[in-house]
Amino acid sequence: MARFLEYQGKSWLAKAGMPVPKGRPASTPQEAKEVAEWIGGPVAVKGQIQAGGRGKAGIVKLVNTPEEAEAAAAEILAKTIKGLPIRQVLIEEKLDIKKEFYCSFVINNSREARSPMVMFSTEGGMDIESVPEELLIKVNVDPIKGLQTYDAIDLAVKAGIQAKDLTKFASFFTRLSQTFKKYDCQTLEINPFIMTGKGDLICADCKMEIDNSAVGRHPEFGIKIARDLPGEPTELDIIGWSIEETDARGTGFLMNMGYDEVSPGYIGYHPIGGGSAMMGLDALNQVGLKPANFADTSGNPVGSKIYRVAKCVLSQPNIDGYVLGGFMMANQEQWHHANAMVKVLREELPKKPGLPCVLLLCGNREDESLEILRKGLADLITPDGPGKRVEVYGKEHVTDTKFIGERLLALSKDYRAEKEAQGK
Template sequence: MAKFLEYQGKEHFKKAGIPVPEGIVASTPEEVVEAARTIGKPVVVKAQVLAGGRGKAGGVKLAATPEEAGKMAEQILGMTIKGLVVKQVLVEEQLDIAQEFYAGLIINSAQDVRGPVLMFSPEGGVDIESVSEDKIATRNVDVIKGLMIHDTLDMAVSMGINGPVLRPLADVILKLYNAFRKNDCRALEINPLVLTKDGKVLAADCRMEVDDQALFRHPEFGIKIGREFLKEPTDFELMGWSFEANDFRGTSYLAEMAPPEELRKGGYVGYHGIGGGAAMLGMDALNKVGLKVADYADTSGNPTASKVYRAVKLIMSQPGIEGYFLSGFMMANQEQWHHAHGIVKALREELPKRPGFPVVLLLCGNKEKQSQEILKEGLAEFGDRVEIYDREHVYDAKFIGGRVKALVEEYRKEKAAA
């Protein structure tokens, strides 16, 4: 799912008419100081990363003055939260909180639901999973009938809400559903939804995730890669995504595991998996023999030969890699000869440029005999640095990892002697 940072989600809240605290995004301590001055009151400085647990990690800090906000920003910017580097913060007015609520929607794909589930709780500010069931009102929303204000009023009343806050809360819950539908979300949450001591209802936080398959309807989002991606994509990853952006015949997933400057230090292999389980098995095999994967690639689900070809070409384009490994540790039901054709074409173009470059191919499954013939005939001229294995070794990751290691060491010796 495509995820949005808090400040990005709150922009969509504003468009939906959901009140949010006054806030300004900043990327440097100096910008934070200026933002706090503009807001003109005590602020909270909040790390903007696509991960939960910011508060526990020290990514949310209070500041009474602009100068103090700048000091808090110095501590937060550049820190790592769950593997993600904080590059921006949201400087937001502090709220004088009287009560915290939770409101959210998710898609429940269970057969008896298959639609949005709306949730409301008078106990916000904590993980909804930790709230007892009797404190959560839920409603399976019929997407044909939609949601009406009396529905959200009933939800709030069922949780003991009454008095002047009832209507504003119900109004926000209804607008939350409308934003959920309009933006093709799979999850949209406000936690906490705050009632201030002066009677205002504000969305103090936002978690927004959009269905990848609906992103073509939302060019305004500016999403560069239409799948869950927790960091700014690299050129390698953008190129990989271009192979499948408009071609849904199988998967062609490519992700950079190390930057080019790191690859040039040596010890990295261009990695190509077929299927998630097989890919993990192959990565583990390489790690155990002291090699590292330059990339994570998965071509599965019966991709075309052209899609496989593009993936191999991109893998081989990485600077400094010392081998190419196809990890097909699976008895796949896909037509493997598509893989064979794509791999042969790519390697026949690439291997002449780098004599002695190690290649280990493990490919088995449907059309295995034909696939093996295509690989062996198409790559025969490249000698014993190209090793091809079939189902005989499908459960022998240790052996395959050892062969990759041995060929890489031979290649290194030749390069050192040259």
């Protein structure tokens, strides 16, 4: 799901007519001070990352003056949480909180429902997993009609909301339901939404995730990559997305895994299909190797698409090897993979001489495909050639993850030793 940071989600909530605190994002301590001056009172300084538990991580601070906001922003912007650097803070007015609540709309994918579902609790401000089951009210929502006023009132009554506040809560729920539908959300979580001392309901936080398949209907969002990412997209993520976005013939998936370019033991990872992907990870895990990326070329993609994915995988710096993991008998013409791999390796191996490459390919046209690989790489796969650590296997090792993992480990150790001896 394409995800928004809190300040982004709140801006879209505001445009949909939902109540949010007065505030703006800031990228520097000076900007934070200026926003606090604009608000003109005590503020909250909130680090913006795609992760929960921000309060416990110390990146949400309440301050009283613009100078304190500047100092808090400087401290928060210097932090990295769960491997994610904090590049922005949200400065917003400090709220007069009388009571905190939890509300979210999600997609209920169970066979009995297959519809949106609203969850509401009078215990807000904590992780949903921590809310006692008896205090979390769940109601499936008609995907055509949406949440009706009478449904919203029933929801509030079940949760024990006082009669004088039922209309107020019902209005909040129905407007949030309309926002969820309008923006094609997968998740719209407000935790907490609060009741102020004056009795107003305000969205104090926001987690908004958009259905990847619906991103094309919302150019206003400016989403570059309609895909789950833990943080900002890398150059590899952007290139990988462009492969899939511009060519619908089969799957050509590629994304960054956040590998450490300095540490040894990372392998350029290129499985063929979901089952192969799991078995390939098993092959690496068994011998202590790690995937530098995630990729997939399945569903009978054309050679040009396979070529682009493999080219990206092999272009990653300081990887200790590459694996083409066809750990299942693929129901596709494998000579597409063979031709693409010949072209890629002939281009890339001279740049990384001796790089271990274990190619496991099986399925339709297997014999022909293996012959294409062996003949096409014959002059490289020599004792002194740039492809001296290229090994090609077929169906005899289709489920033998241990064997493939051990070959990769042995070849990568040899490769690292050779590079160290050369002072690289």
